[in-house]
Amino acid sequence: MNASEIPSLESSFIEALKSLQAGEILTSRQAFESIVRDYPDCKEAWYHLGEICQKWGDFENAIDHYTHVLELDPAIQEVYNNLGVIATLQGLPDLASGYFFKALEINSEFAPAHLNLGQLFLPLGQYDLFAYHCLQALNIDASLERTYFQTGMNALLKGDFTQAEALFSVIVKYSGTLRVSALLKKTFCLQRLGRDSEALGCLDQAYELDPDGTIALMRAFYLPVVYRSEAELNQWRDQLTAKLETLEAEQANLSFRRLHEMDWYPFYLAYQGQNDLEIMQRLARLIQPHVPALSPLQEKRPREKNLRVGWVSRYFHTHSVAQCFLPVLNNFPKGTVHLLFQVPGSRQDLMPGRFQAAIAAVLPLSEVLAQAQEQIQAQELDILIYTDLGMEPFGFLLAQNRLAPLQYLLPGHPVTSGLKSLDGFISSRVLEGPDAQQHYQEPLVLLDHPLVNFPNQAQHPVIERAQTGLPAGRLYACPVTLFKLHPGFDKVFAALLAADPEAQILCFQDQSPEIAAILKTRWQELLGPDSERMHLLPWQSAERFQELLPHFDLVLDPFPFGLGTTAYLALQAEVPMVSWPGEFLRGRVVQALYQTLGIQTGLATSLEDYVTQALALAQNPELRQAWIQTLRQQKHLLFESSLGGQELAVFLQDAQARKLQQETV
Template sequence: MTPGSGPLPATPPRNPASRLEEARLLSSQVNRHGDAVACYAALLEEEPGLTDAWLELGNLLKRTKQYDLALSCFRHVMGMAPDLAEPHLRCAEIHEDRGQLAEARRAYGQALERSRDFGSAVQAATLLPVIPAGGDEIEAARADILRNLQGIDPAQWSAGNPLHHGRVFFYLAYHGYNDRQFQERLAALYLQAYPDLAWVAPHCATRRARAGDGRVRIAFVSRFFHNHTIAKLNRGLIEHLSRRHFEVHVFHLGPRDWMSDLIERSADHFTCCTGDLATLRGTIASWAPDVVYYTDIGMEPLTYFLAFARLAPFQCATWGHPVTTGIPAVDCFISHELCEMGSPREQYTERLFCLGRDRALAYYYRPMLPIMNKGRADFRLPADGHVYACPQSIYKIHPEFDAIVAGILAGDPKGHIVFIQGSIPEHEHLLRQRLARLIPDQDERIIFVPRMGEEDYLNLIAVSDVLLDPIHFGGGNSSAEAFAVGVPIVTLPSPYLRGRLTYAWYRRMGFMDCVADSPREYVSIAVRLGTDEAYRAFARDMICRLGPRIFEDMGVIRETETFLLKMVEERAGEPLPGQMQTRLRES
């Protein structure tokens, strides 16, 4: 100790409010959730009466799918504050996520006894089975929901905050039906209950000269501009839009990582946004965009409710979530000619624009493949026999797909079906139960491998003989990745966009041998690929030779540019500047 120095002063104890703020800050950071849980736990050990801290800890545990611990927190709050609705509501959401619909209904009812919140009423009225027991349950649930939506009167409920309790119909799209009337009715109810959702940006309220240097200002908006399917599907468009004609601003509403850095370098401007709806609307509107391009409306509440506002004269959505939004402020849905059948007016509330049938689905960068140094044993798969992998989220497995699984197992006695475990264990249990009713005594031939990182996922594809595309809602990004590996995918295109993406990739390649036109043919193609080594080698060779056609297609960029320029001109009611007119004439 140096002369004149004394003992260091003790660190003053921090008050509960500052410690709670620290826990909140940690919980908002993607890689600090464990630290946040520890921070909340330490605080509550000393201050067990902090209701808000118990609720926030429960919500964090719920978000990270530690459901049993989350339920304990919420039940503790019920004892502390019996009249509070939120813990009952959060328990209901957990039960719903787990597929425990009876428990969810009961908990929603208890929440509504304590609160007249409109968003909670919508949640209670629109319960869906994540893993349906069969087609009858799907049809009954859809009928109940439509009846309930028609019976809700927003005037009888308090508005609350739609972000806290609002429902988006994410799982509805997996049923294989036309969802327009559901989406349209839900959006209309939200506008009745929350009229402020239809906020109009100042630059849209009156016709005025466009801001900036005359280029079209386009804002890309998503929570998923990190290492996620949405980023992979849209990074090429963001990077390659002509900077002569477009100024590109990416508004990222989620966590940041290395993929976010790549996208930032691809854009003219990149803003990570946080805050409530009013803050986010103001942030985007302050740039005065001509176009707002939503990549995935319907996957989560934030961009869904943001899209009700008029933030640009022209607003569009695309197939990150491949179903109509039902939202009046979304002017256009961008799809692909090969993915649309029947009348667009029957399926979409938006105007439909389709990329041409000769184009790829998206400007998709060819994946950089890792070293494939793992074998089947590394995934605990049998060394002998044939592996038919369906490496998709298991909520995509429609009840009608069960018969296809049964047919493959019957047609190939040495075959094994491989799924990837879901993030919620109950989903695997429900799917196993359903499959066992149709395929008894075959449990050892249906394998669920643990969830894995991206490199292992691609390696799993590589050690599989055949990939199985789920019916009604198939692969998009995952199919492109599998084609990069060179593994054949059997697909049966459905009537709707979400079930036609793998088919469209194949059409772009010009190789249609693995596309079935019936469930019976699906089984036949799969079994032939699995059991006939020479035919499988032929299919792999064709995919390796023709697969490059689906990647990095500049035609996608040019067609999208031309369409967007036309829409901006149409909305402005006056011609675009000279160089853009030249571009439109050339197109």
């Protein structure tokens, strides 16, 4: 091509940029490559080629193109920053930091380099350097505050509370518009890290900055993840009650502008093992006046023969709540319209199962409470069912209003909501004690059978004990999340370890190392040298746990909050369990399963009886074999049973018929 035929640099560059801005990556790359062939001194073209290759993950060519830029002009801060990003992605932190610092030598107020240096130091645990560079970036570019906040939220949702706390701490120090919100999120992280005093300090600081009723409520309901002793547990409960009284006295002067930021419902309250009805009623009375009011329900849809049923939860993915309740959709009459409402924060993947064919739609709800309520009302449901209330705050706020003619609560979190807006708490006679209504604000609906329709899953081939990594000895497993381990249950551990020199007790760590350390200290103080036979194993995947189950000599059902779906897994693996049924539903699941199966061995009537039966089942092969034989004869009564689901469908149809009759009258 003659020189006269070479397109002008300006026109070629403009066309290449247009292609790049239009997202035509291949076309723009070819255009810039043509430019550098014709105009090899065009550093801008080399730079854009480097950016394109970097975005494609073609780091080798990206580095080559950026090197050409620096040969033409060694003082371009963006190039050093991009080379630092590539080095970070390649796992070369020392090289990356060198590039970022070079960019800052050129321009000490280049915010992206400070931002990237901070992000580089964060996973390395160099929190002082992380905070310094983050604050530098924020002081240069205030818009980064929201970027840091979202990065903190991402870390929090992944369960990386240490990194999330560091990110929110930077925003708190920056003192920008998100300072109070960052303090609330930092509190959440500190709670999960077992740093309760610091967490309460954050709430106090947030309240000083914004004396909002929501923050005062969060301060009142703050509870540790685990307790150091029963005395500490009771002290926290007394503090909660006292703070509630103060809030009730000051209610007229409180506003609740930050209800949407309420980071926790009193989830950990249920694990204290006491009757929570009065506390939950008081919580409901405090919040209800501040929830957006809706106009009364008006019937617009012509009456149909088929029910329209809405289901509300955050846990429709593969989760114990979904495992327990989604299969009951199969038990409704054909034509029933089932709508699943996902509260904010839900995972988008739906638990697989045959029931999916019964679902008419899955509807994500708005993060704005009033809009979410309107979304549900717009569906003109006959019945609205909350599978759980108590594990996150949004559902609790939704349930304050009547969004359907009939509203019910299932025991996904087996505690009363304290709300008057619900028409019933649906449970089972085999799950509840004789005075159960005294534990619920909602009218108690007792089915004859549990709702759970647990599949009879194929068992994994039994692997050799040597492959499991389990300790030698007799294995007593307590496979629950750590916050279920009430200090009072430690007496069982102590008695078993004292009575059985071969006993090894297995628990599973699903919380932060800091929370685990609190438990280990508690056990060391109580058990002394025997604490060496207490094992905190890593939390296991579902598949791996089922491989380990057959090697357990016994599963311990903790009290006062016992096993749930894990009890079904233990029965499938034919591993005996010992349980001391409590007063509340949350501690009566194993006894309900045993009652269904006709099993008596393993149901204790006292702490001493619990220990005696545990030792007998773990040590006596004949007793264990008799237990297994009874289980095998009756297993069909428990697994793949749709009786509870059928009862629920009939009950809801009857309730709808009664409602229509009342309206007609």
